[in-house]
Amino acid sequence: MAKVYMAIPHMKTPSILDREVKRGSAEMLILALIEDRPRHGYEIAKLIEQRSDGVLQFHVASLYPLLYRLEKRGLIQGHWVERPSQRRRRFYKLTKAGQEILKEHRRTWKAFFAALDRVAGINPA
């Protein structure tokens, strides 16, 4: 199974659509993963890889700029958490604005896949 890298690593001149789609989907994945509870960066990357059975991978170089961007846009909020006998880690949680955007993303992707299905018979489920 071919692996899909999120974001724009190896292509020299990625098309804008490609870039947007990748970034948009990556954004949605992150927001979705911290919807239930706050998670730290490595956990997010690991979950994406596990849940997609290794199809989607997020490396440190693309994950953190994206996290910082989301934080700057106010969609997620990071804070340092210290636990006994553990290193302190930065956990990210979804903000109100993040929840709204996540809903919006889900709607768009649903409509997108429905359209693909209608045209090309791709059933996402």
Add this chain to the structure above:
Amino acid sequence: MHDWKNEIREALLQLSLRPVREAEIVEELGQHLEDRYEDLLLQGYAEEEAVQKTLSEFRQNEMIRDLRGLERTYLEPVELGQEPRSSQTAGLWQDLRYAFRMLLSQFGVSLIVIITMGLGIGVNTTIFSSVELLAFRPFDFPNQERLVSVFEQQRETGIVRGSVAPGNFADWREQNQTFEDLVAIKSSYFDLANASQPERLPGHFVSTGFFNTLGTPAALGRTFSAEDNAPGRNHIVVLSDGLWRTRFGADPQIVGRSVKLNEDTYTVVGVMPKDFRYPVGDGQLWAPLVPDPSDRSRRDHILQVVGLPRSGVSLTQANEDLNRIAVSLQSEYPDTNRGREVRVAPLVKDATRGVRVAVPFMFISVFLVLLVACANVANVLLVRAAARQRDIAIRLALGASRGRVMRQLFAHSLLLSGFGGCVGLVLAYLGVKALRTMPQDFSMFIPGWSKMGIDQTALAFTVAVSVLTGILCGLIPALIGTRVELNQLLKDDGPSVLGKSSSRATRWLVISEVAFSVILLAGAGTLFRSFQQLLHADFGIEATNVLTMQLSLSGERYAAAPSRHNFADALIGKVSALQGVTGVGLASTVPLGYSYNRREVARIGSTVFADDRRPFVTFRTITPRYLEAIGTPLRQGRAFTEQDREGTPGVALVNEAFSKQFMAGRQVIGENLVLNNGQRYEVVGLLANVINDDMDERADAEVYVPYAQEPVRDMFLVTRSDYTSDALVQAIRGEVSAVDPSVPVFKVKPLQQYVDERLSAKKMAAYSLAVGALIALLLAAVGIYSVVAYSVTQRTHEIGLRIALGASSGDILKLVVGTGLRLVLIGGAIGLAGALVLTQLLSGLLVGVSARDPFTLAVIISILAAVSLLACYLPARRAMKLDPLNALRYQ
């Protein structure tokens, strides 16, 4: 284990992030890489492989590209060795913010500094705003810069500001070639008819070109024009704003209304603006002075003349032009015009001559106060700078330039002086307000007084003085505070030490404070003594409980002398009968009463004076009990009696000044004198001198003649009583009305008020100087205290050691007080030397006291000694109470 953090840190270096942010990212990413590495190990990778794989996933370039633009950069690259311009302005702003924080963090000290500066700036602004206005632009006339006052001048008699005779004025006006216009003013009284009692108003007859020459139009209606000279058209009048408001209820329909003046009907044609007050004084209305071609009289000098020279004509040219005419008049009319020249002076300069005398002296005194304030503040700031020396040293060591640090210290002092300026402005506002409370009867003779206030010029001055203060106060701390021996300072474990130069500067600042205060104290003391002498000086009158009022017998009814005499008799009879009245008299003028009457003396005994050499004497007609009423003592002979009447031989009283001037060594009583009216008088008594005009002038030679022999129309009623009250004034007014209801009573004023008014300018000068000197003394005391107190803190360790080694309280007292007193002695000596020079400036203002009055100097030295001892004693007492154990531990 691999050092992930180092990899990340190096990658991030090119982003120049803020240190805190960089540390966060390094930590977060470091953990991620560590987690990934451990996972890879668990998955069975060899250590080296795991490292390589982890690193390959950390694609730096890609990450840096994404982070750039997302994370804020901390610093633009700075070219080493010089500061970019933009950062200099940013630095200025930073300096101010820093200064503001410093100001707040030492709020108490800042407040003292601001108040000190405020005092210094406040007195300067007060004096500046009043003096600048009074001395340089007292009027509002558009033409005030060009206008000139024209006088007759007679070198022989020393008259330089002589009034002008109508005949001479007419000739000047017709023959001059340098003036656009010459206008004449004749001051007079106008009886304004009133339903109950007529009102007597001071006013002026003026040439019809008067208002145009000054350049001031009417606020309502119009002023005069040349057509108003025509017969039948000249019964018109222009009112002052004050009269229009008080007497006519500010009636907007006033123009065109008729009023009855001097029993004639006049039409009001205009009302002048509120601040128009010219000629200076209390004039309430202006009527046309119609030139009478037949009146070429040259004997009575009754006109005040103002001229507007043509543009481009210099003062000298105008002067020469009029003198050319004067010379021809001298030969044409030798009787009247012998020696009579013309003097042309700039109007503003002439009107402000009294104020200008005091200007340099006032500025010196307030500037001294400012200097003392600055020295004090500089002292406080220097001590502060010394306390921050370690700070400053470290900054200098880290590469801050000395200029940069100095700028910061300056920003601090400028900020303080800015606030000081605000305080000063408030004080100046109050100060000017206090000045304006001076009695109006006096101040109306000072042009511009009513306009005094804080205006734009004063604001600009305040800003300038504040900046100057900021620079003066900041200069020494900035220069000395930044001269730091870094090694020395960092090695030293003790409390921050004032460097040698800074403690020397502190001492000199205190010495200069003391010196300036002594100069001011000496000035104020001398002036004060002089003022005290004046208060107790012999004016030749007894002013307590004496009431004066003016009466005027105008109109046909009093044309004949007997009618005036009868009125006087009847009035004196009635007023004497009032309860509490102990003396009543009438006189043509009273001492200090702002009106004078002078006559030429033609002959005294066998001495006959040539026509053009006749001396002037002050002339007064009085009723017999006037002397009693006003309190002028009779030295020899007799006073007038009821028997000295019309038809009896002419008699006169002369004063001691007259006797000294004309009859030195001769018997006065029984001597004969002839005045210029040809009337012969026998001197029957010798009176004490009285002071008629300014108190510091010597007494005039005077001649008194009986009212009964020369009854005048305008007179003062002088009433001495057990007490003065409004009821008494009403009772006297009632008696005047009872004798003749048409006679106006005006200017009701206690004699003491005339004295007070004459004293008020000197009183003001003495008090303002005293206030300045007290402020300076107080500031100097604070300065001495702060220096001595600081030195006690510095020497705590040493004092403790001395006490431990057996020094007594007395020894410590001597040690500490000695430190302060040495400074006071040096400062005092310098100050005294300065005072001896500077008080010479005052000699013109002094009466009965020498500019080097030893008594004053002795008092000043005692005051200074007492204040300085107190200022030194307070810190000394603290030093004496030191516990040696604590003191030795004190670092």
